[in-house]
Each structure stands twice: as structure tokens, then as C-alpha cells.
Amino acid sequence: MLIEEQNGNFAKPVLCAGAVSKDGISLIHGDSLQALKSYGDNYFDIAIVDPPYGINAGKMTMGSGKHKFTKDKDWDSAIPSEEYFAELFRVSENQIVWGGNYFTEFLPPSPHWLLWDKKNPNLSFAEGELAWVRKGKNLRIFQHYSAQVEEGGKIHPTQKPIKLYEWILKNYAEQGDKILDTHLGSGSSRIAAHKAGLSFVGFEIDKEYFDAQEKRFKNYKSQLRLF
Numbered sequence: 246m247l248i249e250e251q252n253g254n255f256a257k258p259v260l261c262a263g264a265v266s267k268d269g270i271s272l273i274h275g276d277s278l279q280a281l282k283s284y285g286d287n288y289f290d291i292a293i294v295d296p297p298y299g300i301n302a303g304k305m306t307m308g309s310g311k312h313k314f315t316k317d318k319d320w321d322s323a324i325p326s327e328e329y330f331a332e333l334f335r336v337s338e339n340q341i342v343w344g345g346n347y348f349t350e351f352l353p354p355s356p357h358w359l360l361w362d363k364k365n366p367n368l369s370f371a372e373g374e375l376a377w378v379r380k381g382k383n384l385r386i387f388q389h390y391s392a393q394v395e396e397g398g399k400i401h402p403t404q405k406p407i408k409l410y411e412w413i414l415k416n417y418a419e420q421g422d423k424i425l426d427t428h429l430g431s432g433s434s435r436i437a438a439h440k441a442g443l444s445f446v447g448f449e450i451d452k453e454y455f456d457a458q459e460k461r462f463k464n465y466k467s468q469l470r471l472f
């Protein structure tokens with residue numbers, strides 16, 4: 246299946262399974278590094294990415310009750326390669342990289358970081374997360390307790406809130422921007438981009454997560470139709 250041509254600076258089509266394209270949104274089930282190679286320089290205005298931190302989150306037991314994840318997945322066994330970061334910087338004008346504190350060997354010094362304060366002091370896991378930002382507004386803090394049940398439930402062990410991505414888009418993107426997420430996971434970024442009316446390209450390598458975020462997006466759209 247082809248990733249769609251949008252502005253003429255697409256070098257060549259990428260072969261990936263399960264590409265979906267509507268509402269200015271393209272979703273690709275496949276390896277983001279291979280796919281990035283087919284985009285022109287600075288094709289995207291902002292890349293908002295959340296790559297593996299290399300801490301084996303896919304093998305951890307996270308959450309509780311029906312939001313408990315015990316899947317034995319190895320997507321988080323290593324951080325992305327230097328080549329991935331080179332491609333990311335080539336295809337996008339600005340980058341926001343979640344887990345930037347894990348990738349310091351590949352990210353230049355920057356005064357522009359984001360802190361998501363999870364506002365939950367009882368967490369056994371991190372009480373906040375850091376994102377490295379290339380062009381921004383010095384350090385910014387977003388405080389938000391993630392009640393994911395309000396956002397259609399938790400379908401991914403490291404799911405970030407839609408509200409977090411909405412805040413990022415409001416503060417770092419402009420109307421007409423093209424947004425990239427190379428590691429889609431639950432698709433929270435996709436839903437936020439849709440809400441903001443921005444065009445979006447997202448990649449996810451794991452078929453189970455890819456299908457789950459498709460279903461979540463459909464549920465979100467059907468809720469919209471109800472109101």
C-alpha cells in the first residue's frame with residue numbers, strides 16, 4: 246500500500262501494510278525508520294515522537310484491573326539508532342522527543358524541554374516524563390492527572406493522554422502544520438491532531454497496537470457523531 250503523496254516532495258512511495266488515509270491523516274503499520282527515508286527534507290513541520298526508551302516497558306506489568314498489561318513484547322528492549330535520529334531531523338523542522346533524557350547521545354543540548362507532571366505522587370513508575378524540544382519556549386511544564394478511562398480506556402502500556410498532545414499542539418503547532426509521530430502506540434497523538442484539524446502521519450510497527458489504535462479512533466469518531 247502507498248503512503249499518500251501530499252506536497253510533491255515525497256521521494257518515492259513506501260511499501261507498508263495497513264496504510265489508512267482520510268481527514269489529512271495517514272497511518273502506516275510498519276517500521277518508521279524505513280518509511281522516513283522516503284520523505285523529503287523538512288517535509289513535516291513538527292515531529293512529536295515517543296520512541297522506545299530501552300527500559301523493557303513492553304515486558305513490564307503496568308496498570309491494574311482491566312487496564313493491566315502483562316504482554317511479553319520486546320519493542321522497548323533498545324533505543325532507536327543514530328540513523329533514526331538523523332532521518333527524524335532531516336524530515337522535520339522541529340522535533341519534540343519524549344524520553345529525551347534516554348537519548349542524550351543523539352540529541353544536542355537544548356534549553357527547550359517539556360515536563361509532563363503526572364500529578365500522582367503515588368506512582369511506582371515515573372511521576373513525570375521529559376521531552377527534548379528543538380525549538381520551543383524554554384522549559385515548560387504540563388500538569389495533568391491522566392484519567393485514561395475518560396479517554397476511551399487504556400489500550401497501550403505506555404499510553405500518553407490525548408490532553409497532553411492537545412496541549413503540545415496548541416503551544417507548538419500552527420494551523421496548516423504537518424505533524425509526524427514515528428511511534429504511534431495508542432494513537433493519542435492522532436486523535437489530538439484530528440481534533441486540532443492538523444494533517445498527521447503516524448507509524449506503528451506492532452500489528453496488535455496498530456489495530457487497537459484504529460479501533461480507538463473509530464470509537465472516538467462515533468462518539469463525535471453522538472454529540
Ligand SMILES: C[S@@+](CC[C@H](N)C(=O)[O-])C[C@H]1O[C@@H](n2cnc3c(N)ncnc32)[C@H](O)[C@@H]1O
Nearest residue numbers: 276277295320404405428429430431449450451
Ligand atoms: C513508547 S510507545 C509510544 C506510546 C504512545 N506515545 C502513546 O501515547 O500510546 C512506542 C511505540 O513504538 C512502537 N515501535 C517500536 N519500534 C518501532 C518502529 N521501528 N517503527 C514504528 N513503531 C515502532 C512500539 O510498538 C510502541 O507501540
